[in-house]
Amino acid sequence: QVQLQESGPGLVKPSQTLSLTCTVSGVSISSGSYYWSWIRQPAGKGLEWLGLIYTSGNTNYNPSLKSRVTISVDTSRNQFSLKLSSVTAADTALYYCARDLIDWGQGTLVTVSS
């Protein structure tokens, strides 16, 4: 059974970089032909895809956020990570990680505030 768990600071100051990690269990992040995504959801609103990384290491990012988003993989820890730079209050949301949009974490709430 594949499980994903998001972790990271729940509070980030404006203009700083948001950093989250997704720890994967039940499957090796470096095996198979999967893609590993980050998606966010502001309170009471819809879903926004941020980007993904393939098992190959190739990445795709949401064009509207591309200049601020970086997704990377740490195969030794079976984790993948999200960095979102220059955050504002508009980046306050529940952040999810997912495998192929089939297996999802429970989400972690990140608030941007001074």
Add this chain to the structure above:
Amino acid sequence: DIVMTQTPLSSAVSLGQPASISCRSSQSLVHSDGNTYLSWLQQRPGQPPRLLIYNISNRFSGVPDRFSGSGAGTDFTLKISRVDAEDVGVYYCMQAAQFLTFGGGTKVEIK
């Protein structure tokens, strides 16, 4: 960018009655590989989304057969043949033909 537009925004349905959700994309979702990457996800209250349907009409493992998807090109539909209490939540269409984009969501509740 491909924009996904869902209608209606919300739908109140009596138990056992059918429900239908429409999704329209701003461009064709037919990929160069011949597949049409249109999926439907369900998000129950307080839960992460769950994949229901992929590639227009393929039910994901464990999804009840009362859920069905149809459509082609730019127009797609999710149908629930007989709404059950556990179907309450928000439904999203999603395209993966060009990056990933979600529709705005349709809230389904029991009348």
